[in-house]
Amino acid sequence: MEEHFSATNNSFYMNEAFTQAFKAVAADEVPVGAIVVSSNGTIIGRGYNQVESKKNQLAHAECIAIQNGTKNIDDWRLDGCILYVTLEPCRMCMGLIELSRISKLIYGANSPLFGFQLDNEQSSWVYKNDVVIRGGVGAEKSQLILKQFFQKKRNKKGEYQEAGLRGNQGCADAKAK
Numbered sequence: 001m002e003e004h005f006s007a008t009n010n011s012f013y014m015n016e017a018f019t020q021a022f023k024a025v026a027a028d029e030v031p032v033g034a035i036v037v038s039s040n041g042t043i044i045g046r047g048y049n050q051v052e053s054k055k056n057q058l059a060h061a062e063c064i065a066i067q068n069g070t071k072n073i074d075d076w077r078l079d080g081c082i083l084y085v086t087l088e089p090c091r092m093c094m095g096l097i098e099l100s101r102i103s104k105l106i107y108g109a110n111s112p113l114f115g116f117q118l119d120n121e122q123s124s125w126v127y128k129n130d131v132v133i134r135g136g137v138g139a140e141k142s143q144l145i146l147k148q149f150f151q152k153k154r155n156k157k158g159e160y161q162e163a164g165l166r167g168n169q170g171c172a173d174a175k176a177k
């Protein structure tokens, strides 16, 4: 599995996650994208933030990618899989990552407001706590598209859309600065 964690592969897979994030941009959603990669390097799941379009607070990119991967391999146990996501996951998604037995998490920009607080080891003691975590992969690009998204919103609306600022993937603005 380790060969799939090289910087080149991380960059390749993170770009796939960005492709998902751009789908969110196109759908006027906060741009967060995620993919699930199996232990043999195959992308088995893809997802992008759809909280607004689905009117569903569960529709975070990671949740959709994980569910998509589960459906594709017909197994909820994603042992050996790697989740790539353009923004640090929220607590809900981190819980799902752990429950899904995902082996490695690679994320882009930090999410100081809604991120899982990955340095807080105690926060996940109740679950399996051996997910290998690495942040900062593609962080600048992730921050840039978030920033552009909210700048565009501001230009269009004149103000922040209050409704769009609730929840992790509706509230990435503070992290994008």
Ligand SMILES: [Zn+2]
Binding pocket: 060, 061, 062, 089, 090, 091, 092, 093, 094, 168
């Ligand atoms: Zn989340």
